[in-house]
Amino acid sequence: MKYDFVNPPSRKGSDCYKYDYVKGDLPMWVADMDFQTAPEIREALIKRVEHGIFGYSIVPEAWNAAYVSFYKDLFNWEINPKDLVFALGVVPILSSSVRALTKAGDNVVIMPPVYNIFYNSIINNKRNPLEVPLVEKEGRYYLDFGAIESAFSRPETSLCIFCNPGNPSARIWSKEEINVLASLARKHNVIVLSDEIHGPITRPGTPYVPFLNAKEDNKDVAFAAISPTKAFNLAGIHTAAMVCPNKEIREKVERQLNTDEVAEPNAFSCVAAISAFNEGREWLKQCNELLFSNRDYAFKFIKENLPSLRAYEGDATYLLWVDCSNVDKEEKRLLTYLEEKCGLVFNGGSHYGKGGEGHFRINLACPRAKLEEGLKRLKQGLEDYAL
Ligand SMILES: Cc1ncc(COP(=O)(O)O)c(C=O)c1O
CATH class of the missing domain: 3.40.640.10 (Type I PLP-dependent aspartate aminotransferase-like (Major domain))
Incomplete structure (x- = not known):
């Protein structure tokens, strides 16, 4: 059975912390996935x-x-x-x-x-x-x-x-x-x-x-x-x-x-x-394949298209850690801008303690189309922010 990681139902309006608590229409923050859990569960x-x-x-x-x-x-x-x-x-x-x-x-x-x-x-x-x-x-x-x-x-x-x-x-x-x-x-x-x-x-x-x-x-x-x-x-x-x-x-x-x-x-x-x-093991296997292809896609996109950012390599979690200190040493202004102007919501690095400032965290557990849209908006947002 091939599981569906492409067209999950919308979480908006389901009292969902990730979607209903923030203003941005493309939330990629709190650590849960946009996918339905395994049909067996x-x-x-x-x-x-x-x-x-x-x-x-x-x-x-x-x-x-x-x-x-x-x-x-x-x-x-x-x-x-x-x-x-x-x-x-x-x-x-x-x-x-x-x-x-x-x-x-x-x-x-x-x-x-x-x-x-x-x-x-x-x-x-x-x-x-x-x-x-x-x-x-x-x-x-x-x-x-x-x-x-x-x-x-x-x-x-x-x-x-x-x-x-x-x-x-x-x-x-x-x-x-x-x-x-x-x-x-x-x-x-x-x-x-x-x-x-x-x-x-x-x-x-x-x-x-x-x-x-x-x-x-x-x-x-x-x-x-x-x-x-x-x-x-x-x-x-x-x-x-x-x-x-x-x-x-x-x-x-x-x-x-x-x-x-x-x-x-x-x-x-x-x-x-x-x-x-x-x-749920087969579902998990397929989910991990998708999550890590999303990770590789995002990492490569940032490396090739967003020279002011630096993503960290990683082999675990669906969370991508990104250094934005060349754009904003404290990351807060940049993240407010990205939410208000581009609808993007990431987690600010300062919440994660010493060494987290000037970073943000992207949640990659979403359909590829959403990730592509998010990265496209991020590119545009950074270009406008620099002006
Ligand atoms: C490292 C870590 N521990 C614990 C949790 C939350 O655990 P729980 O929801 O079971 O309290 C999270 C959620 O993001 C996490 O990243």
Whole structure:
């Protein structure tokens, strides 16, 4: 079956954050896709709706089994089903973990530019985000291990939230990089929470490396948050899992997830996850083919037609990170202009922390025709902006 990534229904007027919250008519910002999820998942959800009774739900064993089989088959990662804990989202896992594993005033290390909500999860809980910026070399980001080690060695540092693969850097971290990070965490008694929500969205043939699978003993110092919501466009369903082989950490975070009332599924959370992981694989494969051909198209277009911009290469996520510092050092004026004059909506880089200013993020998860239109408008917009 060839799935339809060409003519999705319009999201406008569906109380859609991406389309109905902004003025621009060509939104390419918030991280969800313009495509319908896989028909197999829609059918499973329709069946659940037709049952018609929406009382409280439990997490069935089939939920654990679906995660175990998907990650084993796609990433050769053997998850022990007992290590999985349901949560309503990855962000709830981040925030509950911050509360469970650190105390007010502690440092939580992050490596910007990085998913902006990491900051919220830390600052809203009165912890301190200790930024160790990624280092850029020739359009690719790297971890700064020297600076990470000094951040880890500070007595008030207890947790590191790592984005694997990187949003917005689109970077797949190698086994070696992950293992150096884990060894520094072990040396300095820091726990690493690896946010792997973007894990299944990678260039065909280039799988990401799950943190806990990079080396057997990483599981002593790390745990992960995973979910089908990015890869299968299910963010509004609210479903995720913590994978935590370390019993002491797992129990603490699970307790906190319960206290925070984010540990119980809604009527659709498990149905969606189970059908995505079991029946959505072919859809995901075809979707990744489209997403990475969009990425290559946009990268080439920018390189050849927009000399004032510089796009970063990447093998993960449907998010393209673009340096616009030659046009606007802070990016805000340029993005306001592009929205008001061209209808284009991108995410401003300053939201992603140190090193993000003078950049923006383009969401590539749309039909090719929309991407082409967006890039055409961007070219025209930049020409007019320069006048
Ligand atoms: C790195 C990362 N983590 C978490 C999330 C959101 O997770 P959830 O919707 O499950 O809370 C996003 C959404 O863009 C993300 O990019």
